[in-house]
Amino acid sequence: xxxxxxxxxxxxxxxxxxxxxxxxxxxxxxxxxxxxxxxxxxxxxxxxxxxxxxxxxxxxxxxxxxxxxxxxxxxxxxxxxxxxxxxxxxxxxxxx
Amino acid sequence: xxxxxxxxxxxxxxxxxxxxxxxxxxxxxxxxxxxxxxxxxxxxxxxxxxxxxxxxxxxxxxxxxxxxxxxxxxxxxxxxxxxxxxxxxxxxxxxxxxxxxxxxxxxxxxxxxxxxxxxxxxxxxxxxxxxxxxxxxxxxxxxxxxxxxxxxxxxxxxxxxxxxxxxxxxxxxxxxxxxxxxxxxxxxxxxxxxxxxxxxxxxxxxxxxxxxxxxxxxxxxxxxxxxxxxxxxxxxxxxxxxxxxxxxxxxxxxxxxxxxxxxxxxxxxxxxxxxxxxxxxxxxxxxxxxxxxxxxxxxxxxxxxxxxxxxxxxxxxxxxxxxxxxxxxxxxxxxxxxxxx
Amino acid sequence: xxxxxxxxxxxxxxxxxxxxxxxxxxxxxxxxxxxxxxxxxxxxxxxxxxxxxxxxxxxxxxxxxxxxxxxxxxx
Numbered sequence: 001x002x003x004x005x006x007x008x009x010x011x012x013x014x015x016x017x018x019x020x021x022x023x024x025x026x027x028x029x030x031x032x033x034x035x036x037x038x039x040x041x042x043x044x045x046x047x048x049x050x051x052x053x054x055x056x057x058x059x060x061x062x063x064x065x066x067x068x069x070x071x072x073x074x075x076x077x078x079x080x081x082x083x084x085x086x087x088x089x090x091x092x093x094x095x096x
Numbered sequence: 097x098x099x100x101x102x103x104x105x106x107x108x109x110x111x112x113x114x115x116x117x118x119x120x121x122x123x124x125x126x127x128x129x130x131x132x133x134x135x136x137x138x139x140x141x142x143x144x145x146x147x148x149x150x151x152x153x154x155x156x157x158x159x160x161x162x163x164x165x166x167x168x169x170x171x172x173x174x175x176x177x178x179x180x181x182x183x184x185x186x187x188x189x190x191x192x193x194x195x196x197x198x199x200x201x202x203x204x205x206x207x208x209x210x211x212x213x214x215x216x217x218x219x220x221x222x223x224x225x226x227x228x229x230x231x232x233x234x235x236x237x238x239x240x241x242x243x244x245x246x247x248x249x250x251x252x253x254x255x256x257x258x259x260x261x262x263x264x265x266x267x268x269x270x271x272x273x274x275x276x277x278x279x280x281x282x283x284x285x286x287x288x289x290x291x292x293x294x295x296x297x298x299x300x301x302x303x304x305x306x307x308x309x310x311x312x313x314x315x316x317x318x319x320x321x322x323x324x325x326x327x328x329x330x331x332x333x334x335x336x337x338x339x340x341x342x343x344x345x346x347x348x349x350x351x352x353x354x355x356x357x358x359x360x361x362x363x364x365x366x367x368x369x370x371x372x373x374x375x376x377x378x379x380x381x382x383x384x385x386x387x388x389x390x391x392x393x394x395x396x397x398x399x400x401x402x403x404x405x406x407x408x409x410x411x412x413x414x415x416x417x418x419x420x421x422x423x424x425x426x427x428x429x430x431x432x433x434x435x436x437x
Numbered sequence: 438x439x440x441x442x443x444x445x446x447x448x449x450x451x452x453x454x455x456x457x458x459x460x461x462x463x464x465x466x467x468x469x470x471x472x473x474x475x476x477x478x479x480x481x482x483x484x485x486x487x488x489x490x491x492x493x494x495x496x497x498x499x500x501x502x503x504x505x506x507x508x509x510x511x512x
Contacts, residue, residue, distance in 0.1 A: 005101055008121040010158045011110060012149035012241050019474040022451045024512040033510075034452070038440050041377070041488040042495050046457060049499040050506055058507050070427035072189025074442040084450040089510040092440035092447070094487075095458030095466055095480070147472050188439070192465055249468040251461060 025088065029059035034087035036079070038071040043094035050091060107162070111248065112240040114232065114260060118162035129157045132167030133174060141174065142181040145188035147243035151177055156237065163233035168211050169226055173233045175435030176201055176289055180234070182431045189426040190293055191244035195325070196256035197293045197424040200334060201231060201263040202409055204277035205287035207437040208265045215265035217413020220297060220336075231261030258296040264411055270339035271410040272346030279352060279408075280432055287437055292332045292407050292430040297419035308345040312355070315341075315418050316363035319399045322374030324422040327365060330385055330401040331423030332430045335359065338412040338419075356408045360400045368393035405430070441469040441480075448475065455509035457502070459485035479509040 025031060033054055035047040044067075051063040064086050068075045071094075083090060103120040107113060119125065130137055133153060141151040153174060160173045180187050180199050190197060203213045214224040222228065238244045246252055252259075266275050277288035300318040305311035315335065325331050337345075337355075345355050367390055370376040381390040381397065389395045400406045405423070407430055412419065440456045447454035458466050460482050470478045481502050487495060 005103075005106070006122070007103055008123065008126065008158065009106075010121060010155060010162075010240065011112065012147060012243070017474050018476075019445065019449060021475070021478065022448050022453045024453050024510065027511055028507060034447075036440070036443050038443070042490060045492055045495045046483070046487075046499045049496045050457070050503055053500055053503040054507060057503065068439075068443075070189075072186055072193060072426040072439060074188070074439040075446070077446070080443065080446045080450070084447060084452050087452060090444070090447045090452050090454040091457065091506060091510070092443040092454060093457035094483075095440040095456050095462050146469055192469075194461075243468070243472070247464060249465045249472075251465055 027058065028054060028089065030061050031088040032062045032064060032086060033060050034083040034090035035063055035065045036075060036083065036090060036092045037065065037067045038092065038094060039068055040071040040094040047091060047093050111245055112236070112243070114235055114239060119164050121158050121161050125161055126154070126158055129161040129165070129167050129170060130154065132170030133157070135174070141177050144237060144242035146191055146249050147241065149241040151237060151241050155241065159236045159240065160229070160233040163236055164225065164229040165233055166211070166225070169230050171207070171435060171437045172203060172211070172230050172289065175433065176230070176234055176291065177237060179289055179291055179431050179433050184429040185291065185293065185431045186426050186428040187238070187242070190424065190428065191238060191242055192249055192251055193424070193426055194251045194253050195424050195426070196252050196254050196259065197295050198256060198258040198262045199234060199291045200258065200294050200421060201234070202276055202290040202334070202407065203263065203265050204275045204290070206285055207287040209268070213263065213265040215267040215411045216269065219264040219267070219411055220419065227263050228261050231263035235259060235261060256296045266409045267339055267411050270414070272342050273352035273410065276407060276409050277432070282434060286434045288432060288434045290407060290430060290432040292334050293424045293426065293428040294332060294334050294421035297336065297421045300418045300420060301416060302341070303416035306344065308348050308350055308355070311341060311344050312358055312362065315420065316359055318420040319359070319363040320365050321422065322370065325375065325425040326399045326423050327370060327397060328375040328377070328380045329383070329425050330405065331425065332405045332407060332428065333400065333423050334407045334409065334421040336409050336411040336419040336421070338415055338417045339410055340414055340416055341418045342410045352408065356403065356406060359408070360398065360403050360406055363400060364396050364398035366393065367395045367397060370397060441466055442473065444478070444480070445470070445473045445475055453510050455506060456480040457483065457506070459483050459487055461485040481505050481509065
């Protein structure tokens with residue numbers, strides 16, 4: 001009950017616990033980069049372009065590319081865990 | 097009541113307001129609304145994405161109250177909230193999508209009639225408290241608990257009028273066939289809700305056809321708009337035949353299944369046409385769950401990729417019209433379940 | 438918009454992650470990161486729309502953002 005109002009205010013409030021950012025490596029040289037494609041138009045080209053350029057400019061060693069079932073759904077934990085086992089950093093796209 | 101707070105302004109200024117006043121939720125009114133269910137008030141229905149605030153029986157009752165529901169509508173609102181949280185319906189996606197589709201509720205079974213969910217003339221428009229408020233309760237839940245709010249987490253380009261409310265029954269009085277729920281295998285006296293993520297309807301008027309083949313040609317044409325997502329992905333569609341159109345088919349000996357089958361068969365376009373406008377992309381066609389040849393201009397692409405996706409109902413008043421409600425691109429599958437009143 | 442959720446899941450597993458979005462989804466991205474407890478998490482914003490870009494055009498635009506992507510993944 002909202003105090004003093006005489007009626008109930010059911011407005012929802014955000015109550016998510018704060019998640020700490022993962023520690024970043026000093027550089028990307030020799031690292032494995034995960035690219036998670038959500039199947040939105042252009043996601044594949046964008047991620048491949050970024051991945052290739054990271055290899056060329058920052059010495060990234062390898063790319064791991066996976067595609068989700070559909071852009072409007074989160075990736076399955078199966079895909080996330082599988083990628084997390086192989087990669088050092090990850091890029092998700094294309095948001096929208 | 098605090099004299100300094102205008103209760104209507106209080107709620108109209110909320111970010112989650114649908115733009116209309118709500119029934120002020122007092123403890124007394126909430127208690128009265130909760131008489132509409134035998135369930136434990138703290139029972140968890142589920143988190144509403146994307147904000148993931150948890151809906152309980154009590155919080156659903158509060159939203160039903162605000163929407164203007166009577167206590168006897170509450171079992172339907174609770175059942176619909178539970179149903180729409182099924183993974184395959186993808187409420188999470190629809191809350192953020194650029195599209196304007198809304199969860200359309202088709203309520204079958206005796207309880208719908210008991211509480212006045214209307215399926216006859218005007219059933220998709222204003223004038224029927226149960227239709228209006230049950231659908232509105234769902235929308236208020238999506239906006240408040242889920243934060244599906246334009247400008248916040250919803251990227252909907254236009255929204256749609258059906259995002260205010262989208263709930264109806266079939267017109268069982270003038271229905272020549274079995275109901276949607278019976279066609280899905282439920283018994284006629286089971287109370288069932290089917291929900292499909294679809295647009296507001298576009299109409300197929302036809303006061304010329306007096307036999308089903310020509311009639312269904314026109315309905316099929318309405319189903320295959322280039323700018324619809326049904327032509328470019330697997331997507332649900334609701335076709336609500338007015339009873340006059342349904343009678344033309346039934347009187348010539350066609351069953352509901354016959355009509356359903358014919359529409360699935362003929363509603364589609366050739367690749368040559370689809371390339372000329374709208375959302376045609378070759379890679380989209382290759383992602384269909386059916387065999388296609390996107391490089392063959394004469395290849396016929398059906399609007400309905402799986403017969404389960406066409407929700408064929410009979411609704412509306414007497415007149416030469418069928419309503420076609422196109423679907424979404426978000427991978428949603430229509431859901432259905434029986435519920436206890 | 439679920440690429441944000443994907444990034445959050447990676448971060449929870451200790452994998453530095455960023456999201457690439459287009460500008461039409463900026464408000465939604467901010468909201469979703471906040472809702473997941475990662476308010477202010479860095480992501481990359483491409484201009485909107487890109488859906489109608491030709492592949493070569495898409496690659497050319499993307500290359501302008503690679504340094505920014507890298508900056509979000511390393512210290």
